[in-house]
Amino acid sequence: MDTQQNTALTRALAEVPGPLPTRGVIHITIPHTDRFTVVGNHLAQHPHLSCTAVGLAVLIQSLPRGTEISIKALAARCKEGEKRIAAALRELEAHGYLQRLRHRLSGKKVITRTVFCNQPAALLHPRPRPAAEARPRPAASAPAPAPAPARMPARVHVPAPVPVPTAAPPAPEAPSVPPVLPPPPPLFERRVPPPTAPKAPRRPLPQPRELTPELDRVATAFLSDLHRHAPQFTLSEGDVRRLVPGVAAWLERAARPEAIRRALTDDPPHPLRHPAKLLAHRLTELLPPAPPGVDDLATLAARPRVVVTPFQTCDDCDRAFRSPTPGHCRDCRETRAVYAQAAA
Known part of the structure; x- marks a missing residue:
């Protein structure tokens, strides 16, 4: 039976x-008249989704407002499992298409509202207002300019106007100023801190208690010779x-030069652009503790020790029983005492 053709x-x-292309997709575009959803190429061709x-995202856009789109509700509509749907929702939330907001109602009940935006880039970069809207409108109290009088033909005789007493015009009212409302909260909160956010101050470079000439000479020789072991x-x-x-400061804390060299030069980043900054960071963050002094060791030696009674085996x-000397356990000692009293 032959294969059926469409x-x-x-x-x-x-x-x-x-002409049709020799390879690739060929589009047959039929305009939609009902039941369609407009999807932007920024979503359909998103490089990171x-x-x-x-x-x-296309399914959520096509659903009417108020439809439940929890993970379980979407899993009931789709063939994907809950784990894949949850991961996809996290992707959309990370790229600004989806946001979940928690609201507290009048009581103690807390609900979660899910907001979906079909074009999140428009919220971060609003479009400019049209020129007609940006043009300032004239104030309501400003009088309208009087029209220029029309020139009458010279042959027409116009009678003189009779003055009619009129009441004084009312004083212009002050324009009503609409109340200034606070701006609405942003629909999508910016989670990335701005580039001008204050940075935590750096810790200062450790300093020795006393920079003696001997310490200065050894430290200088160590740093000058560092390129022989690590050329970068x-x-x-x-x-x-x-x-x-x-x-x-490291040498003062009884650190050996070989140990300092390994701590400072092991596993550097590639490429290493600022070796001095990396050395300053590691000298500060990896500083070993100060060795205990003579007084601390004397105090440690003077502390009372806990004596542990060893185990012995009953003869x-x-x-097994605990006793400083070998012998018999408690039960055997009591049994021997009973026999000794009976024999007496």
Whole structure:
């Protein structure tokens, strides 16, 4: 039996105007008259959204207002499971298409409202107002300009107007100023901090208690020789002078030069653009604790020690029991005491 062909699609393909492409998709576009949803290419061709997230966004856009779009409700409509739907909703929420807001009602009940925006970029970059709306309107109290008098023909005789007493015009009322309302809250909150947000101050470079000439000489030699072990850590003379107190603080805390070298140069980022800044950061953040002093060791040695009584094995029943000396357990001692009284 031959494969059935879609003759309607074949006829429509024959009516497509112009030459057909040799490869790729061929569109047969039939205008919609009802039951359609407009979807922007920014969503349909989003480079960072998965196909599941794009399809879910199109489904949510096509649903009427007030439709339940929880994870369970969407799983009942789609073939995807709840985990894939939850991941797709998180994608849409991360890119600004979806937002879930929690509202507290009059009582203690809290509800979640889901807001979907079909074009979130328009909220961050509002379109400019048309020129007709931006043009300032004249004030209501300003008098309208009088029209220019029309020139009458010279042959027509116009009688003189008779003055008619009229009442004085009322004083113009002050224009009513509409009350200034606060701006509505933003529909989508900006979660990324602005670039001008204050940064936490950096911790200062550690300093030794006393930068002796010996510590200064050893720290300078250590930093100057660092490029022989790690070529990317080639420092200038100014960088060496700035970092000498930090290395001296490490040496003062009984850190060996080889241990300092490994802590400062192991696993650097690639490419390393600012070696001096990386060394200053590691000297500050990886500073070892100060060794205990002589007084601290003396106090530690003077603390009373906890004596643990060792285990012994009973000579009669081989039972383990705690005792400073070997012998018999408590039960065997009581049994021996009973026999000794009976024998007496």
